[in-house]
Amino acid sequence: MLEIRDLECGYGPVAALKGISLDVGEGELVALIGANGAGKSTTLRTISGLVKPRAGTIRFRREDIAGADPARILSLGIAHCPEGRRVFPYMSVADNLAMGAYLRKDPIQVREDYDRVYSDFPRLAERRHQSAGTLSGGEQQMLAIGRALMSRPKLVMFDEPSLGLAPTIVEQTLRIIKAIRDGGATVLLVEQNAFAALELCDHAYLIETGRVVKRGLGPELIADPHVREAYLGG
Amino acid sequence: MDQFLQHLVNAMVLGGAYALLGIGLTLIFGIMNVVNFTHGALYTFGAYAMYLASTALGMNFFLALPFAIVAGLALGALLELTLLRPLRGADIDTTMLVMIGAGIILQSGTLWIFGGVAKAIPSPFPDAPLQFAGVSISWLRLFVLLAAAALIALAYAMINGTRLGRAMRATFQDADTAALMGVNVRLIYTATFALGSSFAAAAGALLGPVYVVFPQMGDLAAVKAFAIVILGGLGSIAGATIGGFVLALAEEFGAGYVSSGYRDAMGFLIIIAVLLMKPTGLFARAERVG
Ligand SMILES: Nc1ncnc2c1ncn2[C@@H]1O[C@H](COP(=O)(O)OP(=O)(O)OP(=O)(O)O)[C@@H](O)[C@H]1O
Numbered sequence: 001m002l003e004i005r006d007l008e009c010g011y012g013p014v015a016a017l018k019g020i021s022l023d024v025g026e027g028e029l030v031a032l033i034g035a036n037g038a039g040k041s042t043t044l045r046t047i048s049g050l051v052k053p054r055a056g057t058i059r060f061r062r063e064d065i066a067g068a069d070p071a072r073i074l075s076l077g078i079a080h081c082p083e084g085r086r087v088f089p090y091m092s093v094a095d096n097l098a099m100g101a102y103l104r105k106d107p108i109q110v111r112e113d114y115d116r117v118y119s120d121f122p123r124l125a126e127r128r129h130q131s132a133g134t135l136s137g138g139e140q141q142m143l144a145i146g147r148a149l150m151s152r153p154k155l156v157m158f159d160e161p162s163l164g165l166a167p168t169i170v171e172q173t174l175r176i177i178k179a180i181r182d183g184g185a186t187v188l189l190v191e192q193n194a195f196a197a198l199e200l201c202d203h204a205y206l207i208e209t210g211r212v213v214k215r216g217l218g219p220e221l222i223a224d225p226h227v228r229e230a231y232l233g234g
Numbered sequence: 235m236d237q238f239l240q241h242l243v244n245a246m247v248l249g250g251a252y253a254l255l256g257i258g259l260t261l262i263f264g265i266m267n268v269v270n271f272t273h274g275a276l277y278t279f280g281a282y283a284m285y286l287a288s289t290a291l292g293m294n295f296f297l298a299l300p301f302a303i304v305a306g307l308a309l310g311a312l313l314e315l316t317l318l319r320p321l322r323g324a325d326i327d328t329t330m331l332v333m334i335g336a337g338i339i340l341q342s343g344t345l346w347i348f349g350g351v352a353k354a355i356p357s358p359f360p361d362a363p364l365q366f367a368g369v370s371i372s373w374l375r376l377f378v379l380l381a382a383a384a385l386i387a388l389a390y391a392m393i394n395g396t397r398l399g400r401a402m403r404a405t406f407q408d409a410d411t412a413a414l415m416g417v418n419v420r421l422i423y424t425a426t427f428a429l430g431s432s433f434a435a436a437a438g439a440l441l442g443p444v445y446v447v448f449p450q451m452g453d454l455a456a457v458k459a460f461a462i463v464i465l466g467g468l469g470s471i472a473g474a475t476i477g478g479f480v481l482a483l484a485e486e487f488g489a490g491y492v493s494s495g496y497r498d499a500m501g502f503l504i505i506i507a508v509l510l511m512k513p514t515g516l517f518a519r520a521e522r523v524g
Pocket residue numbers: 011014015016034035036037038039040041042043083192
């Protein structure tokens with residue numbers, strides 16, 4: 001479904017990605033793990049068009065999307081739930097969700113999707129007129145996820161959805177992501193919490209300083225001595 | 235008492251136009267973060283567009299007004315596309331100098347084309363004022379007040395109730411994330427600057443017929459616009475609306491009860507007082523657009 005080959009990009013003179021190749025198959029849940037500054041967020045930002053690649057190709061359902069506009073990439077079916085949640089703080093919960101459906105032209109189905117998000121996340125329904133900035137961290141994460149789903153994406157990319165959340169909320173968030181995959185979407189998940197991500201995923205990529213250094217099935221990486229040493233606390 | 239009511243009515247008329255001026259600038263300066271030194275020139279431009287439309291172009295007064303507003307929208311879009319878009323990411327000093335230059339060019343252009351002599355915009359209303367409870371208001375001023383109120387309501391409806399308004403708010407709260415939602419962020423910048431400019435032009439087109447039109451009329455208007463925006467809190471539409479009326483009230487009552495020579499100073503005294511007591515302006519961050 002998503003095929004990335006030798007992707008390179010950078011911020012000014014600094015290279016952030018130095019040749020990333022990865023594949024995500026239809027219906028899979030693929031994890032991207034790695035240390036701080038490895039280039040995980042940059043990979044997602046390049047896929048969604050926020051960062052322009054210097055070299056390499058990104059194919060989504062056989063269409064080359066490298067360097068395309070974020071709006072075009074979203075309309076092809078890739079949603080990006082960004083690191084740090086990034087809800088619009090001075091907009092209501094309902095308006096945040098409306099932004100998720102910004103490009104859609106099918107108001108009746110959009111209505112159904114609002115109702116689905118509200119029934120999946122009753123806390124959001126209770127707070128639909130409240131400013132998103134006043135929500136708790138966990139509620140904001142639910143909103144960010146709901147907002148990403150409002151575009152009816154085929155592929156959803158999550159960037160550290162568990163960042164800064166209480167342990168019980170982390171568990172809940174990961175369960176939701178699994179449910180999204182089970183509901184038919186494809187998921188690309190970036191996680192600091194490497195163990196949880198590896199347990200959840202079908203297969204995973206380990207990124208270090210802008211390069212893929214390992215790939216494999218979840219259990220394979222959990223068993224890998226280097227991964228155990230550097231990312232799973234020995 | 236009659237005197238008091240008369241000042242109040244005058245202040246409402248002036249306040250409506252000031253609010254338009256302030257809403258326009260709060261979009262550009264408070265939200266887009268562009269220190270906009272062309273705002274006064276756009277105010278002047280709106281007044282001259284109104285003058286040109288209702289004299290040389292022979293347009294009906296009520297058609298000339300939307301013409302002037304649309305002309306302001308177009309000039310604003312042009313300024314954004316040619317000056318600000320290439321400068322996005324440049325430092326604030328560069329942008330500020332370019333905007334000062336653009337303001338000077340617009341003002342000199344007006345002087346060159348129309349000359350320095352003040353012009354009057356013909357009013358279609360009867361000369362005899364409307365009398366009510368000891369207060370008199372000209373039909374023209376009543377129209378200015380109603381038109382300003384309608385435009386303010388339109389601004390609110392646009393920003394809070396439309397897809398474009400939502401995209402604007404999203405963009406100014408978090409441009410990258412708005413782009414992820416599919417918003418064409420560059421288009422939103424152009425639209426916002428154009429909209430802000432059209433509000434300045436509308437204020438000029440409305441006050442032009444009340445007073446006279448001359449090339450430097452925008453200078454004081456620009457200073458007042460900045461004062462209103464600071465008074466109301468950067469980026470707050472409600473703050474700019476209320477700020478506009480507060481400034482007009484201060485000017486009217488200051489001129490009426492203190493000294494007419496201090497009319498233009500009154501507002502600034504209030505602003506200094508507000509800045510000393512509440513430097514963020516009258517409105518808190520929570521009520522801001524972006
Ligand atoms: N806006 C930026 N400007 C300049 N350099 C940046 C920018 N964003 C990221 N970088 C650099 O690019 C590299 C990759 O960063 P990236 O954010 O992709 O890492 P990450 O794997 O997501 O890390 P984290 O786990 O901390 O989120 C880092 O060296 C970082 O310093």
